[in-house]
Amino acid sequence: MFGLFLGIIILLVAVGFGILVSKKAKALSAIVITLGVIVGIGSIIISCIASVPTGMTGIVTTFGKVENYVLDAGLSMKAPWQTVIKMDNRIQKKSVSLSCFSSDIQEVSVAYTVNYQIDKSNAMNIYKSIGTGYFETVIQPSITEAVKEVTARYTAEALVNSREELSNEIEKVLTERLVAYNINIVDTSIEDMDFTDAFTSAVEAKQVAQQNKLKAETEAQQKIVEAEAAAKVKTVEAQAEADAEKIKAEAEAYQIKIKAEAEAEANAKINASLTDELNDYYYINQWNGVLPGTYVGSDDVSTIINPN
Numbered sequence: 001m002f003g004l005f006l007g008i009i010i011l012l013v014a015v016g017f018g019i020l021v022s023k024k025a026k027a028l029s030a031i032v033i034t035l036g037v038i039v040g041i042g043s044i045i046i047s048c049i050a051s052v053p054t055g056m057t058g059i060v061t062t063f064g065k066v067e068n069y070v071l072d073a074g075l076s077m078k079a080p081w082q083t084v085i086k087m088d089n090r091i092q093k094k095s096v097s098l099s100c101f102s103s104d105i106q107e108v109s110v111a112y113t114v115n116y117q118i119d120k121s122n123a124m125n126i127y128k129s130i131g132t133g134y135f136e137t138v139i140q141p142s143i144t145e146a147v148k149e150v151t152a153r154y155t156a157e158a159l160v161n162s163r164e165e166l167s168n169e170i171e172k173v174l175t176e177r178l179v180a181y182n183i184n185i186v187d188t189s190i191e192d193m194d195f196t197d198a199f200t201s202a203v204e205a206k207q208v209a210q211q212n213k214l215k216a217e218t219e220a221q222q223k224i225v226e227a228e229a230a231a232k233v234k235t236v237e238a239q240a241e242a243d244a245e246k247i248k249a250e251a252e253a254y255q256i257k258i259k260a261e262a263e264a265e266a267n268a269k270i271n272a273s274l275t276d277e278l279n280d281y282y283y284i285n286q287w288n289g290v291l292p293g294t295y296v297g298s299d300d301v302s303t304i305i306n307p308n
Contacts, residue, residue, distance in 0.1 A: 048079065049075055049076075050075070051075055052071050052074060052075075052084065054073045055088060056073060056087065057070050057071070057086070057089045057123040058076065058085070058086060059084065059085040059124050059127045060082055060083070061082065061083045061085065062081065062082050063081065066124050067124065087120075087126070087127060089123065091115050091117045092117065093115050094140070095111060095114075095191065096140060096143045098110055098143075100147055102152065102154055102155055102158075103153060104156055106155075106196070107196055108151060108159060108194070108195055110147055110151070110193055111190070111191040112189075112190055114143060114185060114187075115186040115187040116186060117183075118134070118183055118184070119183070119184060125182055126181065126183070134181070138181050138183065145177070146170050147170055149173060150166060150170045154166065156195060159193065163190060166190065167188060170188065171188040174188065
C-alpha cells in the first residue's frame, strides 16, 4: 500500500512540476516529468509484487479484510492496495514451567516442552481468528490446562513411576485442543518434574525400605535355594551310593551264577565222559590195598564176608 501511495505522489509531483515551470525550462520539465513517471510507475509495480521468505506463509489482506487464500514462499503478484502479513510455518519449540497438583494434593512443578507447527493451508484462518500471537493466546493456555488436567488424575507416587505415560496423555489432550485452531503438535516432552522436599524425602525413605525388604527377601530365598540344592545333592549322592551297591551286588550274584553254571557244565561234561571202565580205573587208583571183607564163593558168585 505504501508503494502505491508513493508512486501516485511522485506522479502528481512530476506532473505538477511540469505544469508550473516556465516555457524556458520546458526541456528540464520534460526530464523531470519523465523521471517522475518512471519512478512513480516503478513504485506502483513494486507494490504489486509480494516476497515471502522460506519458512513463511503470506496472509493477504485487502483494506484489512483477510483473503481466503495464502501465498507460498517466493515472489507472488498482488493488487497494490493489498497487504501481505508473514506467518512462520516452520516447526517451533516452546517450553512452559508451571505448578500443578496430583490427585493426592501434592504440589508438582513441571517443565513441559512442545514442538508445534501451524497448518499453513489454513494460516489465514489462524490470523483471522487469533492473529500472529497465537502461542500466547492459544497454545500456552492449552498447555497449562492439559498438564494440570492430566496430572490431577495421578497420585504423586504414580507420577514418579509413570512419567512416559503422563507425557503421552498430556500430548493427546493438547493435540485435541489445538487441532481446532489449525495448530499441529509435532512432539512433546516433560523436561523436568519436581516435588516438595517433604514428599521427595518420603519417597526416598520408602524406596530405601523397599530395597531393604527386597534384599532380605532375596537373601532368604537364596538360603532356601541353597538348602534345597544341598538336600538334592545329598539325595543324589545317596541314590548314587545305593545304585552302586545294588550294581555291585548284582555283579557279585552274576559272577556266582556264572561260576556255578560253569562248574555245573563242567561236572555234566565229566559225568557224561565217565564209563564203567573209567570208574573202575579211578577206584583202583584210589584203593589203599585193604580189602573191605572176605570173598567166598565160586568163580561166578562172590560173597564178601565182613570180618567185623
